[in-house]
Amino acid sequence: MTASTETGHPNVLAKAVREGLFAGVIAFFMFLLFVGIETYQDINNTLVWRTRWGLLAVFVAVAAVGRFLTVGFIKPHIDRRKLAKAKSGVLEISENKSFFHRHFLKIALIFLVLYPFLSLMIVGKQGSLKYVDNFGIQILIYVMLAWGLNIVVGLAGLLDLGYVAFYAVGAYSYALLSSYFGFSFWLLLPMSGILAALWGIILGFPVLRLRGDYLAIVTLAFGEIIRLVLINWTDVTKGTFGISGIAKASFFGIWSFDSGTTNNFVKAWGLSASSVYYKVFLFYVILALCMLTAYVTIRLRRMPIGRAWEALREDEIACRSLGINTVTTKLTAFATGAMFGGFAGAFFATRQGFVSPESFVFLESAVILAIVVLGGMGSLTGIAIAAVVMVGGTEVLREMAFLKVVFGPDFTPELYRMLLFGLAMIIVMLFKPRGFVGSREPTAFLKERKAVSGSFTKEGHG
Amino acid sequence: MEYFIQQLINGLTLGSIYGLVAIGYTMVYGIIGMINFAHGDIFMLGGFAALIVFLIATSFFAGIPIALLLLLMLLVGMLMTGLWNWTIERVAYRPLRGSFRLAPLITAIGMSIVLSNFIQVTQGPRNKPIPPLVTDVFHIGDITISLKQVLIVIITAVLLFAFWYIVNKTPLGRAQRATEQDRKMAALLGVDVDRTISITFIMGAALAAVAGAMYLMYYGVASFNDGFIPGVKAFTAAVLGGIGSLPGAVFGGLLIGLIESLWSAYFSIAYKDVATFAILAFVLIFKPTGILGRPEVEKV
Numbered sequence: 075m076t077a078s079t080e081t082g083h084p085n086v087l088a089k090a091v092r093e094g095l096f097a098g099v100i101a102f103f104m105f106l107l108f109v110g111i112e113t114y115q116d117i118n119n120t121l122v123w124r125t126r127w128g129l130l131a132v133f134v135a136v137a138a139v140g141r142f143l144t145v146g147f148i149k150p151h152i153d154r155r156k157l158a159k160a161k162s163g164v165l166e167i168s169e170n171k172s173f174f175h176r177h178f179l180k181i182a183l184i185f186l187v188l189y190p191f192l193s194l195m196i197v198g199k200q201g202s203l204k205y206v207d208n209f210g211i212q213i214l215i216y217v218m219l220a221w222g223l224n225i226v227v228g229l230a231g232l233l234d235l236g237y238v239a240f241y242a243v244g245a246y247s248y249a250l251l252s253s254y255f256g257f258s259f260w261l262l263l264p265m266s267g268i269l270a271a272l273w274g275i276i277l278g279f280p281v282l283r284l285r286g287d288y289l290a291i292v293t294l295a296f297g298e299i300i301r302l303v304l305i306n307w308t309d310v311t312k313g314t315f316g317i318s319g320i321a322k323a324s325f326f327g328i329w330s331f332d333s334g335t336t337n338n339f340v341k342a343w344g345l346s347a348s349s350v351y352y353k354v355f356l357f358y359v360i361l362a363l364c365m366l367t368a369y370v371t372i373r374l375r376r377m378p379i380g381r382a383w384e385a386l387r388e389d390e391i392a393c394r395s396l397g398i399n400t401v402t403t404k405l406t407a408f409a410t411g412a413m414f415g416g417f418a419g420a421f422f423a424t425r426q427g428f429v430s431p432e433s434f435v436f437l438e439s440a441v442i443l444a445i446v447v448l449g450g451m452g453s454l455t456g457i458a459i460a461a462v463v464m465v466g467g468t469e470v471l472r473e474m475a476f477l478k479v480v481f482g483p484d485f486t487p488e489l490y491r492m493l494l495f496g497l498a499m500i501i502v503m504l505f506k507p508r509g510f511v512g513s514r515e516p517t518a519f520l521k522e523r524k525a526v527s528g529s530f531t532k533e534g535h536g
Numbered sequence: 537m538e539y540f541i542q543q544l545i546n547g548l549t550l551g552s553i554y555g556l557v558a559i560g561y562t563m564v565y566g567i568i569g570m571i572n573f574a575h576g577d578i579f580m581l582g583g584f585a586a587l588i589v590f591l592i593a594t595s596f597f598a599g600i601p602i603a604l605l606l607l608l609m610l611l612v613g614m615l616m617t618g619l620w621n622w623t624i625e626r627v628a629y630r631p632l633r634g635s636f637r638l639a640p641l642i643t644a645i646g647m648s649i650v651l652s653n654f655i656q657v658t659q660g661p662r663n664k665p666i667p668p669l670v671t672d673v674f675h676i677g678d679i680t681i682s683l684k685q686v687l688i689v690i691i692t693a694v695l696l697f698a699f700w701y702i703v704n705k706t707p708l709g710r711a712q713r714a715t716e717q718d719r720k721m722a723a724l725l726g727v728d729v730d731r732t733i734s735i736t737f738i739m740g741a742a743l744a745a746v747a748g749a750m751y752l753m754y755y756g757v758a759s760f761n762d763g764f765i766p767g768v769k770a771f772t773a774a775v776l777g778g779i780g781s782l783p784g785a786v787f788g789g790l791l792i793g794l795i796e797s798l799w800s801a802y803f804s805i806a807y808k809d810v811a812t813f814a815i816l817a818f819v820l821i822f823k824p825t826g827i828l829g830r831p832e833v834e835k836v
Contacts, residue, residue: 104619107588107612108581109658121664123591233638280821287571288820291775294768295813306806436764440645447642493653499646500628507635 090146098138105133179455186361190354199350206353208469211425214360215418216461220445221367221454222414227443228451229371229380230407231387232282233290236297237442239277240270240412242304242434244419249317249429250310259323263420270416271409278408282401297439304431316430323424325355356425363421367414368454374410383407437492441465444499450509459510468495538678543801544794549685549754551793552692556747557770558777558785559699560740566716566780567736568633573644574624576767577651578617578741582748583758584655585613587664590752602669606687606753613745621741622734630730648763656760664758688750695746696786699739703782712736716780765809769796772816778829787828 110130113123193205223237244266251257251265281292304311311317324330330338331352374380382403386393394400423429441464449460468491502510557579564572586609593600593608628643672683703709711732714722723729751766752758773792777784792812799811825831 100619100623104616104623107585107616108655111588111592113588113591113659113664115662115664121587121591121666123588123595227638233641281817284820284824287565287779288775288824288826290571291771292817292820295772295816298768299810299813302807302810306810436768437649440649444642444645447638451638489657490653492649493657496646496649496653500643500650503639503643503646504628504631507632507639 086150087146090142093145094138094142097141098134101134101137102130105130109133182458190357194350194354202350203353206350206357208472209466210357211353211360212469213461213465214357214364215422215425216442216445216465217458218360218364218367218418218421219415219442220449220457220461221364221371222411222418223442224411224446224452224454224457225371225374225383225414226407226411227446228453228457229375229387230383230404232404232407233286234293234408234411235290235436235439235443236293236295236300237411237415238434238436238439239293239297239300240274240415241419241422241438242300242431243270243273243412244416245423245429245433246304246311246317246419247416248420248423249320252321253317253319256321259321259420259424260326263417266420267413267416270419271413274409274412275405278405282404282408294436294439297434297436301431301434304434311431314431316428316432318428320423320427320429322352322427323356323359331355356421360421360425363417367417370410370414371454379403379406441495448499448502448506448509450511453509453511456509456511463510464495464498467498468492539801542679543797545679545681545685547794547797548790549688549793550797551790552688553747553751553754553789554766554770554773554792555786555789556692556695556743556750557766558773558789559782560744561771561774562777562779562782562785563712563736563740565774567712567733568629568640570629570637570640571644571771572629572740573641573767574647574651575740575744576770577648577763578621578624579744579748579751579766579770580655580758580760580763581620581651582613582617582741582745583752583762584659584664584748585616585745586610586749586752587666587758589613590666590669606669606749609749610691610746613749614742617741617745617748618738621737625734625737630733648767652760652763659760661760666752666756666758668756669753684753688754691746691750695743699743700782702739708732708735769809769812772812775826776816776819778826781826781828781830784826784828788826791827 110126111123112126113121116122189210190202190206193202193210197205219237219241222240223234226232226234226237247266247269248259248262251262252259257265277293277296281289281296284292305313307313322331375384382393382398383406385396385398386400386403386407390400393403422433426433445460445464446457448464449455449457471487471491471494557575560575560578561572564570564575589609589612590605593605624647628647629640632639632643670682670684670687674681674683674686703712711722711727712735714725714727715729715732719729722732747766748762751762769792770789773788774785775788776791777786777788795812795815796808800808803811819827823829
C-alpha cells in the first residue's frame with residue numbers, strides 16, 4: 075500500500091489518467107446542456123438558443139485536469155503527510171505554540187481598536203469609508219450574528235435554520251419604533267434585543283419538544299413566516315418597499331450625527347464635514363456589541379445555565395435523568411441567541427438607514443450558520459476567523475476591478491460572488507469538517523486546562 | 537361547490553409536483569439521515585434541462601408531436617439531473633458520510649447556492665418563458681380541467697406506481713430498505729451500500745426532474761431561483777408526512793398543495809405560504825414526527 079502512494083508511481087499515474095478522463099466525460103455530459111447551450115431572448119422577446127462549445131471545452135478540461143491532479147498528486151501528498159504525522163506520534167494539539175499563536179486574541183483586539191485610525195492614516199477619509207464600512211462594520215455584524223447563533227447551535231446543540239428571523243425582528247423593531255414614536259437608538263437597542271428574545275420564546279415554547287431536523291424545518295418555516303408577514307403587512311411595514319429614513323444613532327445623546335443640528339459632532343469638534351466620523355463611531359458601537367456577545371458567552375459557559383446547555387448538547391437523556399429541565403434550558407439558549415440577533419438587527423437598521431424584507435432571506439440564515447460551522451462550532455475565535463474569511467472574501471471580490479482586464483470588460487466579479495461563496499463552503503467543509511479551529515477549551519477541568527479536539531464535542535440532536 | 541372542486545383539482549395538481557420532489561428529500565433522509573438542501577435546485581435543473589430540450593427540439597423539428605416532445609423533455613431531464621445528483625453525492629456528501637451531522641448539511645446548503653448561481657451565471661438571471669405546450673381544456677359542468685393538469689396527475693400516478701414497485705418488489709428496493717434500516721448490517725450481508733446510496737440519489741433526482749419539467753409545462757416559465765420556494769415546500773411536505781416515509785411524502789405533498797390552493801381561494805393569496813408553514817408547525821406540535829412518521833425511539 076505504501077508503494078502505491080508514492081507520486082510518480084506508474085500505477086498512480088495510470089489511475090490518475092483514467093480518473094481524469096472519466097471526470098472529463100462526466101463533466102461533458104453534465105455541462106452539455108447548461109454550459110454548451112445558451113438560452114436568451116431575442117429582439118422579439120422569444121426565447122432562442124446558441125451554442126458555446128468553447129466554454130464547454132474549458133469546463134470539461136478543468137474537470138479532467140483537476141481530477142487528474144487530485145488523484146495523481148494532491149491525494150498521495152496528503153496521505154503521505156498524514157502517515158508521517160501518525161508515525162511521529164505528536165498529538166495534533168501541541169503545547170508549544172508560537173508567540174503569535176499564544177497572544178493571538180490580544181493582537182487581534184488591539185488591531186481592531188486601532189483599525190479605523192490605521193485606515194484613516196493610510197487611505198485618508200474618502201478611502202476609509204470603504205474600509206471601515208464595507209469591511210469593518212460588515213464583517214463585525216456577521217461576527218456578532220454568528221456568535222449569537224453559536225449559543226444556540228454551538229453550545230446548546232439546537233439546529234436553527236431561521237436565525238435571520240430574530241435579526242429581522244430586531245431591525246424592524248428599531249425601524250418601526252423609531253419612525254413612529256421617535257425613540258432614540260440607545261433606548262431601542264436593548265428593546266429590540268428584548269423583543270427578539272420574546273419572539274425566541276414565543277417560537278421556542280411550542281417547538282422545542284421537537285428533535286433534530288424537525289426543529290430545523292420549523293425554525294426555517296418560522297424565518298419564512300416572519301419574512302412573508304413583513305412583505306405582506308404593508309400597512310405597517312410598507313412591504314417590499316421597506317422603511318427608509320431610519321434615524322441615525324447619536325453619540326449617547328451628547329452629539330448628533332445628523333447634519334444641520336446644533337449639537338452636530340463635526341461642528342462641536344470643529345472638524346471638516348465627512349460621513350466617515352459616523353462610520354468610525356458605528357464601527358466602535360458594533361465592536362462593543364461584539365465584545366459584549368463574546369463576554370456574555372464566555373461568562374455564561376461557566377455558569378450553571380451554560381454548563382446545562384453544553385450538557386444538553388452532549389446527551390439529552392442524561393440531562394433529563396439528572397434533573398435538568400430541558401425545556402427551560404433550551405428556551406434560555408434560544409432566547410439568548412435571539413436577543414443578540416435582535417441587537418445586531420437594530421444596529422443593522424441604524425447603519426443602513428433602510429430596512430426591507432430583502433435583507434432577511436433564508437440565504438442569510440444559511441450564511442450565518444455556515445460561518446458558525448466553518449469556524450468550528452463553539453469556538454469564538456474560529457467563528458470570527460470564518461466571518462473574516464467568508465464575508466471579507468466576498469467583499470474583496472467586489473473590489474477586483476483588475477479581473478476585467480483579464481476576462482474582458484463584460485466581466486462582472488459581482489455575479490460570481492455567491493457562486494464562489496458556495497464553492498468555498500463546500501471545499502472548506504471537505505477539508506476541515508470540524509471547522510477552522512479544531513480545538514475547544516473546556517470550562518470544567520482537573521488541575522490544568524487542556525485544549526481538546528473539536529471532534530470530541532457532540533453537535534446535539536436538537 | 538363547483539368552485540371548491542375546481543380548487544381541489546388545482547391543489548391536486550400542485551400537490552403532485554410537491555409530492556414528487558418530496559420523495560427525493562424523504563428517500564435521501566431515510567437512507568443517510570441528511571437534509572439534502574440542494575434537492576430543490578436539482579428540481580430547478582430538471583426544469584432548465586426540459587426548457588433547453590424544448591428549444592432545441594422545436595427549432596430542429598418544427599412539427600414534432602407534443603407527446604414525443606414531452607417524453608423527450610422528461611427523459612433528458614431525468615438523465616441530466618440523475619447525473620448531476622450522482623456527481624454531487626460523490627463529490628460533496630460521500631467524503632463526509634462518517635463525519636458529524638452538520639458537515640453534510642453545510643455542503644448541501646453550499647451546493648444549493650452553487651447550483652442556483654451556476655444557472656444564473658450560465659443562463660442569465662431573467663425569467664425564461666416558453667409558449668404553452670398543452671392548451672386543451674375540458675368542461676364538466678362548470679368545472680374546467682385543463683389537459684396539462686390531467687397529464688400531471690397521470691404522470692405522477694404512473695411514476696409513483698413504478699417507484700413503489702421498485703422499492704417494494706425488486707432486489708434494488710430491498711437493498712435500499714436494508715441500507716435504510718441498518719447500513720452496517722446491510723454491508724455485512726453483501727449489499728453494496730455505496731452503490732445503493734448512489735442509486736437512491738439518482739432516483740430522487742429523476743423524480744425531481746419530472747416535477748421540474750411539469751412545473752415548467754404548468755407555469756410556462758423557468759428561473760434560476762425556482763429551486764428554493766418549491767424546494768422548501770416539498771421539504772415541508774416530506775416533514776409533514778413524516779420524513780423517511782414514502783407514502784408520507786406523497787400525502788404531505790398533496791396536503792400542502794391543497795392547503796395552498798384552498799387558502800388562496802378562500803382567504804388570501806398573500807398569506808398562503810404563511811398558512812402552509814403555520815400548519816406545519818401546528819401539526820408537529822401534536823405529532824412531532826409527522827403524520828405518517830414512525831415515532832422516534834430514544835436509545836441511551
